[in-house]
Amino acid sequence: MARTSKDAGGKPLCGNIHRPVPQLPAAVAGDPGRAAAIIGAKGKWANRTVLHYSFFTKGHYAIPKKQADAVRAAFAEWKGVGIGLDFVEVPKLAEAEVRIGFSLADGSSASNVGREILMVPVTEPTTVYGWDLTTPYGHGTALHELGHVLGMEHEHQNPNAGIVWHEEAVYAELGGPPNNWTRDTTFHNILAKLPPSQVQGSTWDKDSIMEYEFGPGLIDLPEEFDVRGLTPPGTLSAADKEWAVKWYPGAAAEPKRLDSFQAAPARLAAGEQADFVLKPEESRKYRIETTGASDALLLLFEMIDGEPRYLSGDDDSAQDRHAAIEHKLFAGRTYVARLRVVHPGTSGTTSVQYS
The missing domain is CATH 2.60.120.380 (Jelly Rolls)
Structure with missing residues (x-):
């Protein structure tokens, strides 16, 4: 499950709980094209899947109406890209693949990735939001977590980005409150690179909705981000839309x-x-x-x-x-x-x- 926590400056910093790459049999691993296809498709939905979503209405994860409306708007925005997936709201959590909660007390946002959602017990949320989604920054958070629902990974771990971190600064930043991450957790969430087969494309998209904001002093290279940090716009980029339509094309032949x-x-x-x-x-x-x-x-x-x-x-x-x-x-x-x-x-x- 991907988790996002607020740092001391109030800015979200997002990372994935370590999800190991599947170990393939030697005969499969020896065929780079086949291995890349299998790893890249891991967790992606079949096209024209109808994903049912529902909101927690009581208990710890009860979501206020205005926050639920912000998530509904994010679903509509992803659908508006022209993808072949459909999103249908249902009243009962037990009928939903995507079960959405909200908790300011937890102060974190989280979502399982792609078809991993199906392994979550039906009594538990698959996606949780931890701050106001009605602000421009919150709208980006809503889109980001639904990107995980579609099967997208974090862009800052793209091996094509060429990011060189000030590693000790990153460990120090995330090792303190409120994250209090261990060095191992920080490595797997931020510093570790995804296998090339898991990334969206051949280049780094710094404007991706799956890219998160980093303050100054954490990125050594590219040099431009060392002093001013990295601040993505918090909207769906052209590459995000291209990725979504590639995996889930809207046009389809009749069955x-x-x-x-x-x-x-x-x-x-x-x-x-x-x-x-x-x-x-x-x-x-x-x-x-x-x-x-x-x-x-x-x-x-x-x-x-x-x-x-x-x-x-x-x-x-x-x-x-x-x-x-x-x-x-x-x-x-x-x-x-x-x-x-x-x-x-x-x-x-x-x-x-x-x-």
């Missing part, structure tokens, strides 16, 4: 009908997706499975009141098997299977069938 016992081939590049409509003729347990040498994410949804609701999923990335889902399907109902290719393998062709 194809997939009949039982018939394979549907799909020639997809890394990051591309195909959707299929399933209308079973009998009620029983079915097996939905991919074939081919690709690394793939396979998801199953049921259409309820015109909206896809998640049922199950499987990701075979870096494993010597195919993605497969076994689930009972009912005659007369409509389901959607989504296939997102992480790495296309040698043939570049993947197929889906159910039986």
Whole structure:
């Protein structure tokens, strides 16, 4: 979970709790293109996912209406970029993937990253805000934490940034109140570089909504930030928008009908997706499975009141098997299977069938 705390000067300084890069089998790690695709796609949602969000209304994380409205506006701003994800507010926390709380007492903001949200118990928040979101700075915080929800990482840890830190100054700054971080925590939150496969692009975007403000005296190089510090605008940058549309393109082909016992081939590049409509003729347990040498994410949804609701999923990335889902399907109902290719393998062709 990414955590943001207020420093002595009242400015937020954000870092990630250490999330180790997945250890890949030797055969996979030996293929740089495949390894980069798997690590880069880790935690990203399938496109056209409907993310349901809900607010805590009582207890420690109860969120005031004006703060909730600021988060709603941030969701709308991300959607306005033209991405293929949808955000739907629901009244019950148990029905939401994204559960949002607010706590001035904690004085920190936090969000799990991408599909890691699904591992959080449904009684706990996945995203917490710790200060006023109605100010310009607070609006940037709202956008930033939702960037984590989309699967974005911190920009100040981009290895392409060329940042050289005054390391002892950073340790001293974050080792004191209110953060009181250990040296290890500070290293993993600020000084450690992300693997190149996890960054948004080939260059550092100092204006990214995922970049946070640092005061003077913490950055040695680039020299311009040593004296005046680094102050991003707190808005979605052009690169932020480009990243979001790349991972979640708004334009989409109509889903194809997939009949039982018939394979549907799909020639997809890394990051591309195909959707299929399933209308079973009998009620029983079915097996939905991919074939081919690709690394793939396979998801199953049921259409309820015109909206896809998640049922199950499987990701075979870096494993010597195919993605497969076994689930009972009912005659007369409509389901959607989504296939997102992480790495296309040698043939570049993947197929889906159910039986």
